[in-house]
Amino acid sequence: YFLEEAFQSGNTALIAGEDARHIEKVMRMQIGDRVIAVSAGEAFECEIISLGSDAVTVRKSGGALPGNEMPVQVTIAAGLPKGDKLDLIVQKGTELGMHALIPVAAERSIVRWDKQKSEKKIGRLQKIAKEAAEQSHRSVVPEIGGMLDLEGLIARSAEYDLLLMADEESAKDRSGRPIAGLMENVYHGQKVLAVFGPEGGISREEAEKLRRAGFIPASLGPRILRAETAPLYALAAISSEIEGK
């Protein structure tokens, strides 16, 4: 469970709201049972010392547990796909170690979010990320950023060490063979921003703008992956290469 407040003196903390209801009503936990509570990116085994459906108090029963965060922070900038495909990217991406997600209003995105829809969608995606992070025993809930257009994304790119664009078109040679692999430039400790197109892909104009802004074309292999498969493949490939074995 992710704590909204830090541990108090005496190493106790309060779990409130939906999480408290989950502990009491769904898990039917008792005083003395153990849960993992995460505060400021660190996970601790805790004992339940008081129980109620609005608030549960826990006390640390040991030191910080070993973390399982990827040693590379991968932010996925996903061209807005149709339907609930972003839900899938967020849920599975969180399991695979994604650091953050930025929805991008791409030229070929068929759906558009207005302000109201955007707030609703981002709130829902943030909830999916939190549940998936708990499921995967992560100590960080991936942040779901506000929707950006390509210019907005490029303006944020200085915050990262490595900029990648998954683009099957610009990452192949004249005979159509993939040239620029995903992993060639990825190293421990980097903050990576990786852009993916929606169903219709990244337009040539967008690819050119991204390239000029320093995004390196990366191939995800010889097959064309769906918009929701591509970022998940990339996360799995980076994890396997960097954390493998």
Ligand code: SAM
């Ligand atoms: N442009 C394509 C088309 O309409 O035929 C397909 C786009 S693909 C469904 C969606 C996105 O996934 C692409 O924009 C790219 O970011 C990523 N992608 C899928 N397969 C890829 C591959 N083999 N190499 C690099 N990127 C890929």
